[in-house]
Amino acid sequence: MQSRSPASRTGRPRSATADAAILAATREALVELGWSKLTLGDVATRAGVAKTTLYRRWAGKNELVVDAVAELFDELELPDSGSLAADIEGVVLQFAAILARPEAKSGLMAVVAEATRDDALRERIRASVVDRQKRLVLEGRSRAQARGELPPEPDPDTASRTADLVFDMVAGAVVHRTLVSGKPVDEAWVRGFTLVLLRGLAAEAVHTSAG
Numbered sequence: 285m286q287s288r289s290p291a292s293r294t295g296r297p298r299s300a301t302a303d304a305a306i307l308a309a310t311r312e313a314l315v316e317l318g319w320s321k322l323t324l325g326d327v328a329t330r331a332g333v334a335k336t337t338l339y340r341r342w343a344g345k346n347e348l349v350v351d352a353v354a355e356l357f358d359e360l361e362l363p364d365s366g367s368l369a370a371d372i373e374g375v376v377l378q379f380a381a382i383l384a385r386p387e388a389k390s391g392l393m394a395v396v397a398e399a400t401r402d403d404a405l406r407e408r409i410r411a412s413v414v415d416r417q418k419r420l421v422l423e424g425r426s427r428a429q430a431r432g433e434l435p436p437e438p439d440p441d442t443a444s445r446t447a448d449l450v451f452d453m454v455a456g457a458v459v460h461r462t463l464v465s466g467k468p469v470d471e472a473w474v475r476g477f478t479l480v481l482l483r484g485l486a487a488e489a490v491h492t493s494a495g
Contacts, residue, residue, distance in 0.1 A: 305331040306338060310352035311387035319394035324348065346398055346405050353391040354412040356382050362420045368428040372478045373471075375420055376458060380469035383462040393463060414451070421447045421454075434485065446485075453481060 309330035313322045324345060328335040342348040359382065363374035382388050399406040425447065428434040437443035457477060461467050 302331070302333055302337060303341065306333060306341070306348070307352040307355050310348055311356070311391070314349065314352070314390050315386045319349070319390055322349070346395060346402065347408060349391045350395050350405070350408050350412050353388055353395065354416065356385065356388050357413055357417055360417060360420060362423050362427075364427065367431075368424065368433045369478050369482060371424050371427065372454075372481065373474045375424070376454060376474050376477065377469065377471070379454070379458050380462055380474075383459065389463060392459075414455075417455075418447060418451050421451045425450075450481070450485070453484070 306327060309327045310322070312330060313327055317326065322345060324338045324342075325335050327348065328338050338348065342351070357379075360375060360378050362371055365371050365374055383392070395405065395409060399409055425434060429436055437446060458469060461469055461473070467473075
């Protein structure tokens with residue numbers, strides 16, 4: 285089933301307060317009811333808004349849950365710790381802590397499963413979660429290059445591919461360990477993961493300069 289794109293509407297502007305209440309109510313419902321029992325009617329009641337208010341903003345439950353989960357990941361901040369290794373370790377620990385929340389865990393697993401048969405939903409996840417959080421990779425790389433820890437990447441295509449690869453490695457490893465393996469993302473694991481990642485970046489830099 286394909287997700288419906290919200291139709292463009294005129295009228296009163298959206299209320300940021302109402303949006304925040306709706307997304308918070310969605311996360312609350314995910315924890316209490318689970319994905320299968322969550323309904324827009326229940327979310328509307330919890331948020332104190334009319335059900336039509338939700339439908340003016342979201343086409344259905346899938347899109348609403350994606351945005352509710354995406355808001356959690358917007359809390360991620362890249363620490364300015366003075367080194368690339370410390371910055372990576374800091375943001376990975378934050379990421380794992382968010383994934384450990386019941387609302388993030390149930391919501392993300394549910395929408396990813398739905399996205400396997402819904403191309404529009406997969407695109408929404410990419411735009412709302414993946415693309416928005418790639419800012420962390422770009423910011424970290426820029427700082428590391430300014431400190432001389434990473435070489436500049438003058439070719440924009442190469443720089444873009446590297447950023448995508450780093451994001452995929454971090455997100456894939458942490459999501460798998462937290463949600464699939466169910467093992468802790470503790471400081472020892474994060475240090476080991478960061479070491480492997482940095483070795484890969486160093487090898488990539490040598491390969492790029494040699495090419």
